[in-house]
Amino acid sequence: MAIHKARFDKEEFKKAVVGNCKSLYRKTLDEASQQQRFQSVAYAVKDLIMDKWIATHKQYDKEDPKVVYYMSMEFLMGRALGNNMINLMQYKEIKKALDELGLDVDEIEDQEPDPALGNGGLGRLAACFLDSLATLEYPSYGCGIRYRYGMFKQEIKDGYQIETPDDWLREGYPFEIKRSEYRYEVKFGGYVKVVKDEKTGRENFVQEDYRSVIAVPYDLPILGYGNNTVNSLRIWDAEPVVTFNLNSFDKGDYQKAIEEENLAKNIVEVLYPNDNHYAGKELRLKQQYFFVSASVQRAVDRYKNMHNGDVSKLYEKVTFQLNDTHPTVTVAELMRILMDENGLDWDQAWDITSKTVAYTNHTIMAEALEKWPIELFSRLLPRIYQIVEEINRRFVEEIKAKYPGDQEKIRKMAIIYDGQVKMAHLAICAGYSVNGVAKLHTEILKKQELKDFYEMMPEKFNNKTNGITQRRFLLHGNPLLAEWITDKIGDGWITDLKQIDKLSLYVDDKKAQQEFMNIKYKNKVRLAEYIKKYNGIDVDPNSIFDVQVKRLHEYKRQLLNILHVMYLYNKLKSDPTFDMEPRTFIFGAKAAAGYRIAKQTIKLINNVANVINNDASISGKIKVVFIENYRVSNGEIIFAAADVSEQISTASKEASGTGNMKFMLNGAITLGTMDGANVEIVQEVGEENAVIFGLSSDEVIKYENEGGYDPMEIFNEDQDVREVLMELINGKYSENDPEEFRDIYNSLLNFQDGRRADIYFILKDFKSYAKAQEEIDKRYKDKAGWAKTVMLNTAKSGKFSSDRTIEEYVKDIWKLEKVHVEM
Numbered sequence: 001m002a003i004h005k006a007r008f009d010k011e012e013f014k015k016a017v018v019g020n021c022k023s024l025y026r027k028t029l030d031e032a033s034q035q036q037r038f039q040s041v042a043y044a045v046k047d048l049i050m051d052k053w054i055a056t057h058k059q060y061d062k063e064d065p066k067v068v069y070y071m072s073m074e075f076l077m078g079r080a081l082g083n084n085m086i087n088l089m090q091y092k093e094i095k096k097a098l099d100e101l102g103l104d105v106d107e108i109e110d111q112e113p114d115p116a117l118g119n120g121g122l123g124r125l126a127a128c129f130l131d132s133l134a135t136l137e138y139p140s141y142g143c144g145i146r147y148r149y150g151m152f153k154q155e156i157k158d159g160y161q162i163e164t165p166d167d168w169l170r171e172g173y174p175f176e177i178k179r180s181e182y183r184y185e186v187k188f189g190g191y192v193k194v195v196k197d198e199k200t201g202r203e204n205f206v207q208e209d210y211r212s213v214i215a216v217p218y219d220l221p222i223l224g225y226g227n228n229t230v231n232s233l234r235i236w237d238a239e240p241v242v243t244f245n246l247n248s249f250d251k252g253d254y255q256k257a258i259e260e261e262n263l264a265k266n267i268v269e270v271l272y273p274n275d276n277h278y279a280g281k282e283l284r285l286k287q288q289y290f291f292v293s294a295s296v297q298r299a300v301d302r303y304k305n306m307h308n309g310d311v312s313k314l315y316e317k318v319t320f321q322l323n324d325t326h327p328t329v330t331v332a333e334l335m336r337i338l339m340d341e342n343g344l345d346w347d348q349a350w351d352i353t354s355k356t357v358a359y360t361n362h363t364i365m366a367e368a369l370e371k372w373p374i375e376l377f378s379r380l381l382p383r384i385y386q387i388v389e390e391i392n393r394r395f396v397e398e399i400k401a402k403y404p405g406d407q408e409k410i411r412k413m414a415i416i417y418d419g420q421v422k423m424a425h426l427a428i429c430a431g432y433s434v435n436g437v438a439k440l441h442t443e444i445l446k447k448q449e450l451k452d453f454y455e456m457m458p459e460k461f462n463n464k465t466n467g468i469t470q471r472r473f474l475l476h477g478n479p480l481l482a483e484w485i486t487d488k489i490g491d492g493w494i495t496d497l498k499q500i501d502k503l504s505l506y507v508d509d510k511k512a513q514q515e516f517m518n519i520k521y522k523n524k525v526r527l528a529e530y531i532k533k534y535n536g537i538d539v540d541p542n543s544i545f546d547v548q549v550k551r552l553h554e555y556k557r558q559l560l561n562i563l564h565v566m567y568l569y570n571k572l573k574s575d576p577t578f579d580m581e582p583r584t585f586i587f588g589a590k591a592a593a594g595y596r597i598a599k600q601t602i603k604l605i606n607n608v609a610n611v612i613n614n615d616a617s618i619s620g621k622i623k624v625v626f627i628e629n630y631r632v633s634n635g636e637i638i639f640a641a642a643d644v645s646e647q648i649s650t651a652s653k654e655a656s657g658t659g660n661m662k663f664m665l666n667g668a669i670t671l672g673t674m675d676g677a678n679v680e681i682v683q684e685v686g687e688e689n690a691v692i693f694g695l696s697s698d699e700v701i702k703y704e705n706e707g708g709y710d711p712m713e714i715f716n717e718d719q720d721v722r723e724v725l726m727e728l729i730n731g732k733y734s735e736n737d738p739e740e741f742r743d744i745y746n747s748l749l750n751f752q753d754g755r756r757a758d759i760y761f762i763l764k765d766f767k768s769y770a771k772a773q774e775e776i777d778k779r780y781k782d783k784a785g786w787a788k789t790v791m792l793n794t795a796k797s798g799k800f801s802s803d804r805t806i807e808e809y810v811k812d813i814w815k816l817e818k819v820h821v822e823m
Ligand code: 8GP
Pocket: 119, 120, 121, 122, 123, 125, 274, 275, 276, 277, 324, 362, 363, 368, 437, 466, 654, 655, 656, 657, 658, 676
């Protein structure tokens, strides 16, 4: 790839920063607050982007390439300033300019709120994809919601998680631009009137007596690395139709005016903080239809403008990728627009739609499946529901034709059944592609979860193993290692991560090992300072940094990790000869606000930390740290500093994982189960360079099909496990309230609320996990062996770039062509 480095005029840039400060705040830089300085810098950087952004879209208008619309309820972008400086290839130059202005680049970057318009894996994947699409010069739009409040901020008080609102727009977000010219009306409720056109005899469907909002887009620039491509992330805000609806007011429809005002205010208010869990709230369905309708209307209009108003070949230039089922109403909305607004008949509209929409599945967790009650769905979206009904009717006919007399197939596959609208079934039926996000995950979809669909339409199914962008998670997050790698093998890895394999040549080289471990040490010092600053805990950078950061969910088994810490602590206390490498167990995780047992687990981790960190008798052999408010920005620091990457989900449950890839890239060893993309990580790095434990996914699925296993047997037979479990309820870690962790205890041992005991096989995997942990300890003692292993992890991470993933989507699903932007 030809890397393009634009000219940078340092003096002009400095002038711009000073000028921005003056025009924005009527201040000089030294009078300004840190936040105001950040804003002044950010606007100057935005200026550097603007011409490229304009040029990119001119080029798109001229060449009329096919465009992918990445439809997602979530984009977990992380901070933009540093990333934009990097992708402009002007990080060092800008840093120098800031130095000369007396500004510290790290402090300035630290002022930016993390735009956190996402929960976890799915949202961060979307952000990595946008980075790769722009870097690879593919035309694309991210389409989402401009939540007024993003992912909540987590504070830990007394060991408990407290959620506080993330008011990320308070100071104004410098990189966005409002695009009032692209406003669209989105309609909810009312009823559908059928009007017969006397001349043509055609029936037209008109929504009446509805409430509506105006969707107004804000665009954020998405910069390619080292090129002139600047794509857009388009997030929609909602405004009332008329702020104070005089028209309606005149007619006495005061109520309607107020309702529309409230609808607009509520709709984009907040991101639902659930990860891998479906809450089924009406407002959520409103959010979904809101951003989908606006995005699809805009996409169709754009296409029509470029094709004389003729929509019949839309699929040649437009494709919608559905990031999980959340935007699945895209299917029906596109049908509606094609039929009701462009006069196509059903078959024409269906032909276009089913060549335009594709679906990605991100989880097999049953509780994440979106199923809307018909009552709610049809009341909120009456016309959309009619269309879904007709899609379902035709689909059921197809099922009947293929499997005559097989009522069971209809029960399992129909889109509407049992009073519910099943979004995954709609996405699969209408989509031209269905993909999982790691090999194992896709196999499980084909063999288990979506078996019937796979049998009926195998050609739709394909795998796209996830990836991450090395620009953020190595080049920006770990500058020391990035520079070292570039010294050794050149900078090709930045846009072609496969090249990082060239490091394999150095893994036995003593000097290189030493350098690599020195960098790891410095990154551990950086994290230790962060921990000291935010947690007040001293941790030893010479200890093993053993890290589990991800959303808190039972299937991810943070509980297994902390139970093992309790077990280790018991060992240390009871056996004075027990020898172990000092270990710092680091956790970071947000729990959904309503997820009780997840929140209890956070409290448990903090209480265990409290007891162990304050026990002088173990002379600091174990430290436990819970990092508050884990998010993209501190994640970058954490990945760089990790020795051990905890990827310990119950096999079969983690669709892919992407944190696992970030750790690997930064030179950590995976301690994990054969789940999600761990399987492929092991394949790339070799079994001897990872530590694997636990049940296989086949074993888990087999147990599940047989009704589970009996954790009581383990409890009764394994003295160590029993001791740890008793400590959950004897007040050892909850002096004030010995009952505090009763729910956790029960979840492991007792059938309750219709749920079997230990459905995530924590006790079943405990012994094998403890052994794996011993193995880590043993390996760390061999310094050279360890260095080689972690270097190999970095060297073999090439497959896990989102650039590779995107190239696969482009080739197999989207069929896009690159557009090179000249300046
Ligand atoms: C996640 C999967 O749990 C994770 O394994 C995968 O790596 C990631 O998606 C990207 O593919 N799923 C979600 O984040 C998820 O389902 N979130 C939605 C409910 C918000």
